[in-house]
Amino acid sequence: MKQTNFLTEGAVLLALYAVLLFLVIYIPVIGVVLMFGLALPFIIIAYRYSIKQSLLVYFASLLLSMLIANVSGIGTTLIFATAGILMGHYYKKNQTMSAIIAGSLSYFVTTAILYSAVIAFLQIDIPGLIEESFQQSISLFQSMGQDIGDEQLKLLKEQLQTAEYMFPSVFVITGVILSFITHLICSLMLRRLKVQIQPLPPFREWSLPKNLIWYYLIATILMLFNLEKGSYWYIAALNVYYVLNFAMTVQGLSFVYFYSHHKKVSKALPILVTVFSIILPFLQQIVRILGIIDLGFNLRTRIKQVGK
Template sequence: MKRTNVLTEGAIFVAIYTVFLLITLYVPILSVISIFFLSTPFIIFGIRHGIKQSFVLLLASIVMTFLVGSIVSLPIGLMFSVTGIIMAYFYRQKRQLFALIGGTISLLINFVLDYALSIVFLGVDLFSDVIQQAKSSVKETLAAFPSMDEEMKKTMMEQMNEQFDLLMNLLPSMFVIVSFMLAVIIHILNIGIMKRLKLNVGTITPFRDWKFPKSIIWYYLIATLLMLINLPKESFVNIALYNIVFVLQTVLLIQGFSFIFYFCHVKKLSKAVPVLIVIGTFILPILLYPVRILGIIDLGFNLRGKIR
């Protein structure tokens, strides 16, 4: 009887997964939301029945992915289904933080594999192609202004090319950061569902209480100082330093946002206030700098300890 119930529930979750996959593949407007729910059936099923049963669900979902999509849609299905199973494993152990870490690692591995396979087997370097198209667009835009001084055009083009090349070099750290952000979104969207289904998955430290090790500041300082050394732009060490600094800057930014949430909580301000501040910061990127500095001060001088 129990096995029959598991199979029945598995069939239901495969159907739910298929619906979300269809929306993701064929309804562009809703796909931005539906793609994050591709993990949901695997998370719920995995918590209820364990990781072994989840792999049976995974096999069924692969078949359905082929039927409703194509081989091109398989990487998307695998990325979110495997991530859901890994997160479910830790949720089942009531370790939400490890679920976030596991989800991040799973997404990162999938991103790297998909990127590498697309280059090796399809001969398509998507990120490089986007960068090249952006360079061409900038060049065409500048050419549309014949009255502009040629020397100025050349200088602007060189500056833009440097920025685009920097983006290309930052690809590894961007994979890491995007993977973490996606894992957080999946967690936030599914934690409410799990609570509604009365699944005990433990707790996680509230974002306002997040505090990274103080040593992060020293790592950031050392990496920044090393960047002052005149290294060849395309050298491994230089690219590695750029990525390390970028990741550490993101960590300090998260620390700054955490402090803002903590401050608003202590001062009993509306929960909407810190959320609006975060949104406003990304709308006006210049605000990222003071938030990052806030993160540095909070880590270095325990700023939140001085708030009453």
């Protein structure tokens, strides 16, 4: 009976995935939104059935993807199906935060592997394409009579080169964001399907591991040294620094939500701070500093003690 249920539900979920994948790849206008639902069928399978059964559906979906969209279909399935199965596995264990961490790592690893595969096997030089696009943009500005000075051009080239070195940190941060969006969208759908998952603690209670402050300090000190651009230590320090910058910003926003709740301030305030910290770099710096102080000096604990 269980085997029959698995075969029936597996077939239905594969059909659902096939429809979603088709819409995502061939109708980009709605595909941008539907993309985050691609992991849902795999989350359901992993939640309700064993790892072996989940992997069976996983490999079947890869074959199906090849029929629907060839290489792009397989790549998309590798990214979202892998994350979905890992997240569903941890949801079943009532470990929601572990599910999000596993999803983040999965998105990061699969995206990095596919990026490397594109460069290695398809001989597509992505940094070269970015450089070529940059040169075309400069030529376009010059043809329109916009004069770009040598110093400004040199600065733009340096910024472009730095952006290329930051690909690993972009993959990491993108993985984290994708995992959270997947969780938010799929958890709403799962509740409608009466699949119970443990909710995350309120954002105001989130806090990073305290030892991250030391890694952040080391990365910051390394960035102060005149490391050779393009060297291993330069790229490593740059990426760790920017990933932890992102993490400290999240810590700072969490503190803003905590403090607003502690002082019984309107919920609109922390939301506005979040929005404007994305738009305004100087406000983001302030939020990040708050995060560093909160993590390094147990600021929340001290505020709670003062309130007693």
